[in-house]
Amino acid sequence: MSKERRLPISIKELLAAREPRPNVLVQGWVRTRRDSRDFSFLEINDGSILGNLQVVVAANSKGYSALKEARLGAAVSVYGDLKESLGQGQKWELGASELVIVGQSDSDYPLQKKRHTDEYLREIAHLRPRTNKYGAAFRLRSEAALAIHDFFRAKGFFYVHAPIITGSDAEGAGEMFQVTTLKEFSDPAFKNDFFGHYAALTVSGQLEAELLALALGKVYTFAPAFRAENSNTARHAAEFWMVEPEMAFADLAADMELAESLVKTVAKEVIERRAQDVGLFNQFVEPGLEARLRVLIEADYPKVQYREAIKILTKANKRFEFSPTFGADLATEHEKFLAEEYFLGPVFVYDYPKTLKPFYMRLNDDQETVAAMDLLVPKAGELIGGSQREERLDVLTARLTELGLKADSYWWYLDSRRWGSAPHAGFGLGFERLIMTLTGIANIRDAIPFPRTPKTLAF
Numbered sequence: 001m002s003k004e005r006r007l008p009i010s011i012k013e014l015l016a017a018r019e020p021r022p023n024v025l026v027q028g029w030v031r032t033r034r035d036s037r038d039f040s041f042l043e044i045n046d047g048s049i050l051g052n053l054q055v056v057v058a059a060n061s062k063g064y065s066a067l068k069e070a071r072l073g074a075a076v077s078v079y080g081d082l083k084e085s086l087g088q089g090q091k092w093e094l095g096a097s098e099l100v101i102v103g104q105s106d107s108d109y110p111l112q113k114k115r116h117t118d119e120y121l122r123e124i125a126h127l128r129p130r131t132n133k134y135g136a137a138f139r140l141r142s143e144a145a146l147a148i149h150d151f152f153r154a155k156g157f158f159y160v161h162a163p164i165i166t167g168s169d170a171e172g173a174g175e176m177f178q179v180t181t182l183k184e185f186s187d188p189a190f191k192n193d194f195f196g197h198y199a200a201l202t203v204s205g206q207l208e209a210e211l212l213a214l215a216l217g218k219v220y221t222f223a224p225a226f227r228a229e230n231s232n233t234a235r236h237a238a239e240f241w242m243v244e245p246e247m248a249f250a251d252l253a254a255d256m257e258l259a260e261s262l263v264k265t266v267a268k269e270v271i272e273r274r275a276q277d278v279g280l281f282n283q284f285v286e287p288g289l290e291a292r293l294r295v296l297i298e299a300d301y302p303k304v305q306y307r308e309a310i311k312i313l314t315k316a317n318k319r320f321e322f323s324p325t326f327g328a329d330l331a332t333e334h335e336k337f338l339a340e341e342y343f344l345g346p347v348f349v350y351d352y353p354k355t356l357k358p359f360y361m362r363l364n365d366d367q368e369t370v371a372a373m374d375l376l377v378p379k380a381g382e383l384i385g386g387s388q389r390e391e392r393l394d395v396l397t398a399r400l401t402e403l404g405l406k407a408d409s410y411w412w413y414l415d416s417r418r419w420g421s422a423p424h425a426g427f428g429l430g431f432e433r434l435i436m437t438l439t440g441i442a443n444i445r446d447a448i449p450f451p452r453t454p455k456t457l458a459f
């Protein structure tokens with residue numbers, strides 16, 4: 001068989017081999033190189049798995065002259081035989097018969113052997129997927145996304161798509177990035193603008209998901225969301241991905257049940273399928289990660305009313321920067337205390353004061369709180385925010401007015417409460433925060449390949 005027609009085999013497959021395999025082709029990037037008198041050793045990685053394949057090139061072999069040119073980071077094709085390694089540290093190695101440099105690497109390759117800081121790697125986000133840590137993070141991210149789809153499919157949810165460009169603020173918080181084709185923009189000029197209407201990037205697909213749930217029953221979106229909140233924190237990104245299920249004929253209890261089951265199922269699946277990558281995070285990023293993940297998977301998540309949570313915080317023997325008071329949002333320090341010190345694991349806080357939450361949440365009988373829930377977890381803080389929706393047209397209209405929002409611009413949403421309205425509930429899970437939860441990655445900028453945050457957008 002001529003080598004040109006040989007199909008490459010992934011390093012993942014080779015490292016899992018049960019017996020030697022002659023005549024294979026491997027393609028990847030040079031991670032390290034070590035030369036001795038008669039041999040050179042290369043570690044190459046092809047991204048299929050955390051581990052590298054050791055390649056041994058004898059000084060008298062055909063590829064040796066090419067090998068001597070191959071620098072760190074170079075893309076190579078190696079032909080040879082997979083055999084048991086006599087050296088320490090690996091079961092298999094590739095005895096190379098030929099090596100071809102597919103793409104040489106300049107000598108100033110920024111990822112030399114030493115360990116780099118996350119801050120430095122963030123500045124070279126275009127190259128960091130080639131490091132062990134970010135390779136692992138992005139493989140795990142892929143696994144988590146697919147596990148989410150598997151979860152919903154198994155439960156009979158339909159995957160639906162809400163628009164990215166929208167004319168209405170789903171959260172009513174005024175944090176939207178405006179979309180316009182006008183070079184110079186003056187306010188009432190929408191009629192000259194592309195859509196002839198106010199347009200912005202969506203902050204959430206929820207409102208459209210509600211419309212679809214009121215037709216298909218159980219749906220979810222999984223899409224980017226955009227928020228122009230100028231909060232430079234380790235948990236906020238201007239562009240992030242959100243999973244938003246929505247169920248017709250469901251209440252807040254069903255909503256929390258779904259959220260708990262989603263987190264547990266996805267965590268379990270990801271840990272099983274990406275054990276090696278999770279192991280890297282456990283070793284180098286968050287010692288104790290595996291124990292924390294066991295709690296995430298096995299614990300029954302406690303549920304406390306917001307009112308109770310405030311009492312717990314007030315009674316806590318702890319000095320907070322912001323004193324916990326009914327009617328004030330839970331600060332990061334409060335969320336951390338609840339999940340990391342008090343409940344020692346995930347906890348649902350529900351029935352928040354209506355003044356803290358968006359217009360669409362269902363007003364409770366006390367007229368003061370809404371049927372909202374947040375799932376707080378150690379490390380990532382608020383992982384999920386959701387609610388039962390206000391299905392009563394009169395109450396919803398009154399809420400919009402109360403909040404100073406124009407009922408006119410939500411006419412289509414209000415229509416759903418006019419014709420066949422039904423109790424329904426849903427939530428949003430921040431996908432990057434899930435990745436942070438599963439890996440111990442402490443900064444959201446490192447949980448998404450190309451982060452967008454205030455004053456940072458390199459390309």
Ligand code: 4AD
Pocket residue numbers: 170171203204205206227229235236237238240242244245382383384385386387426427428429430431432433444
């Ligand atoms: O709590 P939020 O704002 O809720 C909604 O958007 C609802 N429409 C969801 C729904 O009920 N369908 O956002 C939901 C989750 C948060 O809990 C958080 O995990 C994540 O989205 N999130 C962010 N993640 C990263 N960067 C940001 N700026 C985020 N804002 C929210």
Ligand code: MG
Pocket residue numbers: 374382384385
């Ligand atoms: Mg929230």
